[in-house]
Amino acid sequence: MDLSDRTILLTGGAGLVGSELARELTAENDVLVVDDLSNGVRGCVPSSAEFVEGDISAAETLEGVVTSDIDVVIHCAAADKYVNSDEPRRQFESNVGMTHSLLEQVDDVGITDVVFTSSSTVYGEAPRPTPEDYAPLEPISAYGAAKLAEESILSVYAHTRDLSVWNFRFANVVAPRSGAGVIPDFVEKLERDPDTLTILGNGRQEKSYMHVEDCVDAIRHVTERAPHSAGPMQTYNLGTKTTTSVDRIADIVSEEMTLDPAYEYTGGDRGWAGDVPKMRLSVEKLSALGWQPEYSSDQAVRQVARELATAP
Structure with a gap:
């Protein structure tokens, strides 16, 4: 997937990874950032990106930003980004519901490319180094459980709709x-x-621990080099x-x-x-595409x- 001359919707684009992606992508793309600023900072969004303050869990916001004009959705938004949440049930239900609603709207308007920022927490206490095909996935936090559930609904849409998903499991960024x-x-x-x-x-x-600049560079490297023929949902560990x-x-x-x-x-x-x-994380799959961290x-x-x- 070529990330140039595209119209990109970036959810959670005022957050840590989202704002860095916005800075990286606005040079060659039209980037629309949507963020409710519950975790993000408005000043981190580059002036070259269009910004909408709103919660994509709300139908009005979702329908306003996920339109047929969008070529690619990069989904970084999280209702609660902290692993040790004080409200694990709210964290799980909010994140999974938000992502499912986003995918329903994506399907309705015919968007075919989605990038999702997941987490190494989906693996739980797995053997190390942990490859992408490790099973069973047994997260031990509500955050990890939510990310895994979000991956699952993304997989459903990738395999039953005309949708390509790039799923990235982050180390500590x-x-x-x-x-x-x-x-x-x-x-x-x-x-x-x-x-x-x-x-x-x-x-x-x-x-x-992975520097945010390396994380964003790896995302762009993979999305531009991983072939669509590898499958409708491609998962990559991002780490060192x-x-x-x-x-x-x-x-x-x-x-x-x-x-x-x-x-x-x-x-x-x-x-x-x-x-x-x-x-x-095992990063052999990432390395096979010719990428190494700085x-x-x-x-x-x-x-x-x-x-x-x-x-x-």
Whole structure:
């Protein structure tokens, strides 16, 4: 699928990955961003993109933006993007309902290409490195369950309608403007108390961290090179071949802030209920298309920590 000279609808385009995609795509495409700003920031949407503030769960918004003028839908919107949600039932029902409604409208107006941003959380506590065809998929968080259910309804539409779906399962995507996650959490804690850093769990949790610029570059690379003949729904892991432990993140953040705090741990092998202690995605399928990340997991963490540590 060529992402140039197209009219693209980008849901959740004021969020972390969505806004980076908007910046990348507006040079060669007409991009319409829709976001209710519950998770996103209006200032992150580039001025070169058209912006509609609205909730795509609402029929009026959905019908207004998903029209026959749209060539491609990139679906980044999430009703609650946090793995450890305080309202797991609302999170599950809102996200699955939103995606199903979106697909109904996509089908009604005849759009044939959809890109979906899923998550490594669909795998649960799977063996590592985890390939795309690993089964059974047993998520341990409501967020992972919602993403898997959204993938399922996308698969139904891909196999029963004239629809091609590119499904991307993300590692932990990081950027200075993320606003949430372990890196900004550590920076904020050390700004308040430079001598002590409280770490959730035992610090040995270990995952793949991917810089948002690499994530967006990989999405574009795959959508432009993966052949339609590979099937109506194509799933790719997006991550790095390397991982970073929480303790290592603490070290990197401390180094970038030129601090030497004492570490205190809350205990246990996970930071919260539903946290997967160790995750590394197999990225062989992605590599086979000729793509490699610019940043390793440690480098992505350090780049974000450095930008946050020096921010005014």
